[in-house]
Amino acid sequence: MIALERRLEVSRFWLYATPVLAVGLTILSGAVMFAALGFDPLEALHAYFILPISDLYGLSELTVKATPLAMIAVGLALGFRGNVWNIGAEGQLILGAITGGGVALAFYGVEGPWLLPLMLLGGMVGGAFWAAIPAFLKVRFNANEILVSLMLTYVAGLLLVYLVTGPWKDPMGFGFPQSRLFHDSATLPTLFENSRMHIGFPIALFAVVVSWFVVSRTLIGFQIKVVGLTPPAAGYAGFSSSKVVWVTLLTTGALAGLAGVIEVSGPIGQLTPSISPGYGFTAIIVAFLGRLHPVGILLAALLMALSYIGGETAQIVMRLPLAVTGVFQGMLLFFLLASDVLAHYRIRFGSRRSEEG
Amino acid sequence: MTKLTRRSFSAMTLALGASAALPARAADPLKVGFIYVGPIGDHGWSYQHDQGRLAVEKAFGDKVETSYVESVPEGADAERVITQMVRSGHKLIFTTSFGYMNPTLKVAKMFPDVMFEHATGFMREKNMSTYAARFYEGRAVVGVLAGHMSKTNKVGYVASVPIPEVFRGINAFTVAARRINPAIEVTPIWIGEWYNPGKEADAAKALIDQGADILLQHTDSPAPVQTAAERGIWAVGQASDMERFGPEAHMTAIVDHWDPYYINRVQAALDGTWESTDTWGGLSTGMVNMSAFNKALPENVVAEAKAMEEAIIAGTSHPFMGPIKNQAGEVVVAEGATLSDGDLLGMNWYVEGVNGKVPG
Numbered sequence: 001m002i003a004l005e006r007r008l009e010v011s012r013f014w015l016y017a018t019p020v021l022a023v024g025l026t027i028l029s030g031a032v033m034f035a036a037l038g039f040d041p042l043e044a045l046h047a048y049f050i051l052p053i054s055d056l057y058g059l060s061e062l063t064v065k066a067t068p069l070a071m072i073a074v075g076l077a078l079g080f081r082g083n084v085w086n087i088g089a090e091g092q093l094i095l096g097a098i099t100g101g102g103v104a105l106a107f108y109g110v111e112g113p114w115l116l117p118l119m120l121l122g123g124m125v126g127g128a129f130w131a132a133i134p135a136f137l138k139v140r141f142n143a144n145e146i147l148v149s150l151m152l153t154y155v156a157g158l159l160l161v162y163l164v165t166g167p168w169k170d171p172m173g174f175g176f177p178q179s180r181l182f183h184d185s186a187t188l189p190t191l192f193e194n195s196r197m198h199i200g201f202p203i204a205l206f207a208v209v210v211s212w213f214v215v216s217r218t219l220i221g222f223q224i225k226v227v228g229l230t231p232p233a234a235g236y237a238g239f240s241s242s243k244v245v246w247v248t249l250l251t252t253g254a255l256a257g258l259a260g261v262i263e264v265s266g267p268i269g270q271l272t273p274s275i276s277p278g279y280g281f282t283a284i285i286v287a288f289l290g291r292l293h294p295v296g297i298l299l300a301a302l303l304m305a306l307s308y309i310g311g312e313t314a315q316i317v318m319r320l321p322l323a324v325t326g327v328f329q330g331m332l333l334f335f336l337l338a339s340d341v342l343a344h345y346r347i348r349f350g351s352r353r354s355e356e357g
Numbered sequence: 358m359t360k361l362t363r364r365s366f367s368a369m370t371l372a373l374g375a376s377a378a379l380p381a382r383a384a385d386p387l388k389v390g391f392i393y394v395g396p397i398g399d400h401g402w403s404y405q406h407d408q409g410r411l412a413v414e415k416a417f418g419d420k421v422e423t424s425y426v427e428s429v430p431e432g433a434d435a436e437r438v439i440t441q442m443v444r445s446g447h448k449l450i451f452t453t454s455f456g457y458m459n460p461t462l463k464v465a466k467m468f469p470d471v472m473f474e475h476a477t478g479f480m481r482e483k484n485m486s487t488y489a490a491r492f493y494e495g496r497a498v499v500g501v502l503a504g505h506m507s508k509t510n511k512v513g514y515v516a517s518v519p520i521p522e523v524f525r526g527i528n529a530f531t532v533a534a535r536r537i538n539p540a541i542e543v544t545p546i547w548i549g550e551w552y553n554p555g556k557e558a559d560a561a562k563a564l565i566d567q568g569a570d571i572l573l574q575h576t577d578s579p580a581p582v583q584t585a586a587e588r589g590i591w592a593v594g595q596a597s598d599m600e601r602f603g604p605e606a607h608m609t610a611i612v613d614h615w616d617p618y619y620i621n622r623v624q625a626a627l628d629g630t631w632e633s634t635d636t637w638g639g640l641s642t643g644m645v646n647m648s649a650f651n652k653a654l655p656e657n658v659v660a661e662a663k664a665m666e667e668a669i670i671a672g673t674s675h676p677f678m679g680p681i682k683n684q685a686g687e688v689v690v691a692e693g694a695t696l697s698d699g700d701l702l703g704m705n706w707y708v709e710g711v712n713g714k715v716p717g
Binding site for chain 2: 052165166176181267269270273277316319
């Protein structure tokens with residue numbers, strides 16, 4: 001029989017090598033899959049992974065797609081380290097878009113350099129407020145934050161639909177459910193001409209750096225880790241787990257809210273019923289793919305963004321089916337989890353000698 | 358579409374690298390792109406647009422090359438996909454959902470040499486046309502059937518996103534049905550999405566549980582027709598002929614028929630006569646068709662429905678001919694008057710006989 005046995009010591013090398021290995025195995029299996037589908041595997045892989053980023057425009061689009069993923073995942077990772085499972089970043093993103101976008105609509109037509117910062121702040125407050133609900137219920141009543149935050153996602157989505165079909169509907173929009181287009185002062189400037197790359201990406205990079213600093217150099221970062229790894233030890237040390245719940249949920253919510261307001265004031269430019277293709281959920285995958293490490297998360301966000309954009313390019317230039325995108329993402333996760341298991345456990349064939357010995 | 362050879366492929370890579378499409382030579386096929394909001398296997402909206410794409414391929418052979426991207430989210434992603442279409446050399450691009458309006462407009466302004474066609478929107482540019490179909494004309498025909506066939510006087514309506522097109526459908530149906538049977542009441546359930554078979558089926562079940570014996574849908578999957586068939590009530594197919602999903606239940610379907618329009622526009626692009634236009638076709642132009650009526654429907658009922666269809670085609674009848682009352686019972690269209698296209702474009706209210714409040 002085959003048994004898994006926990007390794008006494010996990011090799012640091014393999015801890016960081018497994019994501020790379022998983023990507024390699026995904027590409028290899030992808031090639032086999034393309035060949036089986038009757039496509040030239042090299043051509044298909046080229047269309048999928050190289051073509052979309054073979055010029056500056058493509059790279060700028062990659063940052064546009066990766067920005068919300070990285071920003072949210074950095075926050076989520078902070079919570080995951082502390083055993084705080086915020087699954088509702090999507091809802092916090094939507095609420096940030098609502099509050100930040102609401103600021104833009106409230107000052108519609110008013111020009112001024114103060115408006116954008118106010119909107120970004122509004123988005124962060126909105127997202128943090130939405131995350132404060134599960135934080136409060138967790139600390140006060142020990143309610144499961146996974147369920148509360150997830151359910152609040154649907155509430156946020158319905159609230160957005162209500163607003164854009166009701167009070168915030170564009171009066172000149174023939175009754176279609178969308179707000180006015182934000183005016184110039186409420187629209188994020190792009191960094192280069194003819195590209196959509198906006199200041200969201202530098203902000204995401206900044207969040208990565210700050211998060212790295214918090215995790216590795218501050219007391220609260222240490223407290224989060226200790227509470228996450230060994231709650232009893234944290235208790236002895238006098239670390240408050242409520243504090244960790246509050247800090248991580250509010251930070252995640254604020255970052256998700258920021259991602260939301262950046263989406264609506266940047267690439268979208270207005271409030272519509274569907275502002276996010278599930279960034280808040282995809283960011284969970286990104287956080288784990290990046291090993292909960294800020295730099296890893298940045299790389300994972302870029303890779304995940306590429307897998308979406310590559311899927312579109314492959315559809316256009318090679319007529320690969322859309323399902324390939326999902327299959328790629330699925331294989332990536334599968335190989336990552338599988339190689340993780342092997343990094344943490346060794347496989348034993350035959351009898352369970354270790355127990356007898 | 359011919360399969361890309363490695364050479365044309367690397368040429369394309371070069372073109373992309375130089376951030377400009379290759380200058381088209383006379384012999385080059387016209388590249389036509391389509392962007393769909395759902396999967397082409399939805400058997401509804403996106404499926405019918407893809408049928409139009411296939412009709413274009415069939416009609417023009419190697420003079421055109423078509424490609425598509427399916428399930429493109431309405432939001433920040435749409436602009437990227439449209440731009441990618443342009444940058445891979447497509448010269449005529451159809452964006453087939455309302456939510457692509459502002460993204461299409463942005464890209465159209467950036468690439469004045471590329472022709473864009475946006476379905477169901479209201480923004481136009483020198484190089485951006487709009488097109489839509491008067492599906493509500495088909496709803497009036499179906500209303501005649503329902504007016505005769507409902508025993509419980511209750512009709513369920515699986516509605517998608519509250520935009521004028523959907524209100525026009527609900528209202529046109531309700532007006533026609535109540536002219537036959539004034540006791541009919543129509544209850545919409547809004548699912549807030551265009552394609553979600555699970556939610557569509559749930560809404561259908563809830564409506565049937567409330568006593569509906571006829572089910573209409575303005576969503577794209579065949580799930581409501583299947584649910585109606587399981588529960589033994591009547592249903593109406595949406596966008597494409599959905600008979601095979603519930604042969605007993607399927608009264609008829611209001612079919613979107615984009616083929617002639619797409620062929621027409623591609624021809625114009627090939628001839629160099631393409632211009633920005635606004636097209637709103639209906640039963641008379643063939644953009645909307647009724648599929649075969651169910652054999653189990655009484656002959657006189659079918660004859661009456663066909664008479665309605667013909668009257669609309671001939672222009673002697675209009676789905677929004679007065680008198681029409683709103684939910685409060687006030688006459689909003691007087692006897693002998695008809696709602697104008699302008700009024701229809703922004704319709705966001707219910708006529709008398711529809712239950713519930715307008716969402717929002």
